[in-house]
Amino acid sequence: MSVAQGSAATGRTRWKRFATVVVPASFIAGAIVFGQATGAIAASFNVSGSQFKVSADRLEGTGFVQYGGMATEKGGNASNPADPKNHPVAVSGIAKAKLYNLCQSVKVPGLPVTMVIHAGKDAKNPAEATDLLIDLTSLKGDATFDNIQIGIDASDLTKGGANAKGLQGGFAQQADGVVITNLKQVAWSTTAGTFKLSGLDLGISTGANAEECF
Numbered sequence: 167m168s169v170a171q172g173s174a175a176t177g178r179t180r181w182k183r184f185a186t187v188v189v190p191a192s193f194i195a196g197a198i199v200f201g202q203a204t205g206a207i208a209a210s211f212n213v214s215g216s217q218f219k220v221s222a223d224r225l226e227g228t229g230f231v232q233y234g235g236m237a238t239e240k241g242g243n244a245s246n247p248a249d250p251k252n253h254p255v256a257v258s259g260i261a262k263a264k265l266y267n268l269c270q271s272v273k274v275p276g277l278p279v280t281m282v283i284h285a286g287k288d289a290k291n292p293a294e295a296t297d298l299l300i301d302l303t304s305l306k307g308d309a310t311f312d313n314i315q316i317g318i319d320a321s322d323l324t325k326g327g328a329n330a331k332g333l334q335g336g337f338a339q340q341a342d343g344v345v346i347t348n349l350k351q352v353a354w355s356t357t358a359g360t361f362k363l364s365g366l367d368l369g370i371s372t373g374a375n376a377e378e379c380f
Contacts, residue, residue, distance in 0.1 A: 212240035213253070213354045217303065218272040220356075221379040222265040222286075222349040227298075229261030230311065231326030233338035237301040237354040253354055255301035259323075259330030260344070265293040268363070269379035280376040285363035297327040297359035304352040312343035327359075350380050 235257035238244045242251030270283045286293035316339040320332025325340040332338055371377035 211355070212242070213237045213301070215239055216272055216275055217352050217354055218270060219379040220300075220349070220351045220353060221269045223267040223347065224265070225307075225344070225346040225349050226264045226266075226292075227260035227262065227344045227346075229325040229327065229342070230258070230344040231323040231330045231338060231340040232256060232258040233320040233323065233332035233336055235301065235332060253301075253303070255303055255354060256305070257299075257301060257330075257332065259326030260298045261296065261325065261327045263295045263298045265295070265349075268293040271378040273376070273378065278373055278376050280371045280378055282369055282371055282377050282379070283363070284367040285365055287365050291364040293364055294362040295358040295360065297329065298356070298361075299327070299330060299358065300351075300353045300356045302351055302353040305350065307346040307349040307351075309344060309346045311341040314341035315339060 235255050236244070237253045237255050238249075239251035239253075243249045244252060246252070265286055266289060268284065268286045271280050273280045318338050318340060319334060320336030320338035321334040323331050323338055323340050325342065369377075
């Protein structure tokens with residue numbers, strides 16, 4: 167019994183330490199965009215068992231932060247790092263964002279079916295969001311940051327919105343602004359204070375070559 171308890175304690179410690187390494191690793195890879203507030207602040211909902219893809223020709227953000235965290239499926243134990251319903255994520259936040267030619271797709275598990283959303287195709291009317299938060303596991307693109315601070319304590323973040331903070335002692339970064347082109351992202355969840363989808367086009371695609379954003 168004592169061995170099991172000791173292992174659990176060590177596991178929790180290692181899980182928290184994830185937040186101190188995920189941000190610099192993803193920064194070096196250029197995989198940075200936006201995220202849902204987890205860590206010190208609990209997520210507002212449990213994630214489903216499916217990730218989704220997001221792409222955009224260009225993302226312009228005002229107020230950017232990023233730190234480490236996790237997303238938990240319903241029934242998962244957030245304090246147990248071995249629980250398969252817990253998923254390490256890169257957590258980021260953007261106070262105000264514009265997304266040009268936005269695409270979001272999710273594949274139905276076990277079926278050749280996807281749901282696809284397009285918006286912001288008109289360059290004069292991009293999709294817009296405030297307090298945008300996403301738990302992501304992968305992101306590719308070309309990023310430029312304005313007045314970036316790297317290595318700030320995750321609990322001291324101020325630029326990504328009131329809820330975009332991480333655990334005390336966690337590695338984080340923030341910037342006054344961010345521009346990402348050729349954005350390709352895989353995520354577990356998205357939340358936003360407001361989300362304006364100009365020219366919204368939602369459809370269902372089926373078959374072996376069912377449409378996905380990428």
